[in-house]
Amino acid sequence: MVGVVLALVFSGYPVAFAIGGASVLFALLGLATGYFDPPFLLALADRVFGIMQNPVLLAVPYFIFMGVVLEKSRLAEDLLTTVGALFGRVRGGLALAVVVVGALLAAATGVVGASVVAMGAIALPVMLRHGYRPSFAAGTVAASGTLGQIVPPSIVLIVLGDQLGVSVGSLFAGALVPGLMLAVLFAGYAAFVAWRNPEAAPALPPEERSEPGWALARRVATALLPPLVLILVVLGSIFAGVATPTEAGALGAVGALGLTAINRRLSRPMIWDAARSTASLTTMVVVLLIGSTAFALVFRGLYGDVWIEEALVGLPGGRVGLLVVANVLVFALGFFIDFFEIAFIVVPLLAPAAAALGIDLVWFGVVLGMNLQTSFLTPPFGFSLFYLRGVAPPELSTGQIYRGALPFVALQLIALALVITFPELVLAFSGD
């Protein structure tokens, strides 16, 4: 089943329809072998209606629109190159800026599709134009945009909290330090690459940084502050309780238009251009989810969930055994199926065993969350990678995106190992 899907995805036909088509294929198989009757497949309609009404997905077009407006008005470029200029001779300044903005966006939204696409629109073209190695630029953007899954608030943590029966508030508190740690690791890696391979993350050209101090200060005031204020207002409105993440996205989109107007770059063609890109990218993200939900339904119809359950029974016991099994399983499944289905299928099986062994479920939840977050970045079937592919210019090859993601997957695994070795990283902050 997995092999067929991989082959179809690699054929180069649009992923959403490759997965959707594969689900038709396996549905026919399921019908022929009597695993289910035709009416079972009618549940696909309910799943599609569910996606339409999913309040969380609403954030996707808002954050995309905000990112696209910042990109098309070239405000994003001003922001990032100003940060680069601030770093002056320091190489990799842009990459650091991307990680920081990525972490901020991550904290603002829990939706990977939104933050990866927004970051891809904002940062990727600028990095490429300034001579960054394409795979490194792609990996940085994909990984930073994915931080939203572990930096609270996050959808993954909400779903995990539900599955584990622990409070979402505790999970958010417990995930904060590991999430920030991950951001620091990413930044450290970017600095390391800039130091070892100057050509992969060049400093800005001399003419862009050899300006007198007062000119730079002026530039900081006009280019850096407004978008930063925008991002802070979006974040602030969430944390101050004015708005939910979805509403903050909508406010951010309007705010981006306002900034563009203040900079006298607003025009009707620009707005419609941004709206077109937003419509197209939103469609790409959601149609992929529809293909994926069809596959998940058929997977369940063929008792794939029960199959995994049976495979889990009788595996080596003990705390270490369970942790190893849990992480290897979640990591492996992450190659092929989306985190939501993993959380539904696997976590209910692991949770009672973990509780019986006296494992703290909040810590266990953060460990699983880190692991699931990694699954967004693992080639070939990583949703962040697909989203970035959708927004990246054609010159950037899919192979480059895959290669660029690998070091960040390794960093994720290091962070995961740290959280497993030092549970205090979670537990010191998650208590009542």
Next chain:
Amino acid sequence: MRNRLLLWADRLSAAVGWVSARLVVVMVAAGALGALLRYVAPLLGITPALNAIGDVQWMVFSAVFLLGAAWALAEDAHVRVDVLYARLSPRRRALVDLIGTLGLLLPFCGLLLWASWPGVMESVAIREGALDAGGLPRWPVKLLVPLGVGLLALQGVAQAVKAAAALRPPDA
């Protein structure tokens, strides 16, 4: 004849794409309005129809991607894993697209149409309404599912015809 058919399919997709892009702006406006009203309403002592504004958002969101699907296909905006595809000759690519459209896209559209039809008809028949205070009727947005999938399938047929044409050497 065939060319006119293709032309009309592309025009139709472009038109729904145009609508879809306009709807993004509606959605942004509704979202920002809802957020502002929720904060301002208690200060002003008014009771705005927040659930209606919320319903507008998800309904317009649904319209954006359901109408956008066919247009995105025409514009080749659905993401591909093109590790191998990028290295193929144009003829080979056309072959992948032809087989993919006939073997994957169209069957998937068929499944979606078949699966959604009964629920949509039921919803229309009973005029499915809102669950919450001041919400909007739900049945019209459900109609968008077969409409969007139908347009996607139509554009799929057009893509298949184009791919088949690209496979044949240019003669007649």
Next chain:
Amino acid sequence: GPGPGHGRRETGAAAGGPAIVTRPRVRWRLASSFPRSTEILYRAAEHLAQRVAALTDGRFEIEPNEGGALVPPLQVLDAVQAGSVPIGHTAGYYYLGKTAALTFDTAVPFGMQARQHDAWMRHGGGRELTQRTLDAFGVVGLLGGNTGTQMGGWFRRPVRSLSDLRALTMRIPGLGGRAMEQLGVIAQTLPGGEIYGALERGAIDATEWVGPYDDEKMGFYRVVKTYHYPGWWEPSAGLSFYVNRSEWDRLPPSYREALQTASGEVNAIMLSEYDALNAPALASLLDRGVEAVPFPPDVMAAAAQASRALMDNAADDAHSRELLQSYRDFQAATDRWFNLAERTMAQAYGSGGRGPRVA
């Protein structure tokens, strides 16, 4: 691996031998509306599955799937109606967008309490009338538990009079929200996962959920200390198992019997479980500094009036009106009896030394 599933029925008569007819193997998927973390609610489906299996020597298997696993939580009726799943565990009032009549097997604002509701369903014509509603959806309804009287919910500021409700933003879905709106509340719906954060940061002023046991797990007490009662919009909330009609008709009679028996048992167990677990949960909440405060009398009076008008309007077809009439008649009749003995005792406990600490 697992064998073929629902829809496949081996009618195994031992070949050639005497007519030892073994009962057919039936395997059903059950779609619940409830997440696994709502232990009591979700467990009802597991109870049903265990009892049905035990009553049929394991020949009739039911596999519970939590909300969202097969279909989204609020699409369970649609899935059962279409036959995607043969059985679901859900609450009728999730679907009152389809018809207002679907609210009566769950809850009515200022309606009956759990024992009255049960009495109406079993002996007051409620089941027959609600079944007529479900007939239009090709669904057979079975009792699926009751939560008992729910709590009014968590408020950032105590409600001291009716005017405190004006322009207050509250997460409260369904008919309760419509009634609250009549009292000046800005009623909103938020998904379960977003409520805690919205309340913590003040994006909403108040939220309702279920009762002490479920509310404690949501952790609202960490951010808000005022816990109003009662949840007059849900004086009890009855849940149901909905079964696809043609799947039901195809079941051997003894399997239908097993389903009915198990549903009756699950129905009784859920209420007793809530009664047993809400008590310690309430004590624990009070220990954490939560203040349980009754809604003031003017709120209760206005709410009762608004609820009555709301139901008069909501019942907008002949069948809904017939249901409403039956419901109200039964409530009036049993209220007279309940007020006499039960509630007199309750009041006596409340004012005496044995009273609950919340009074």
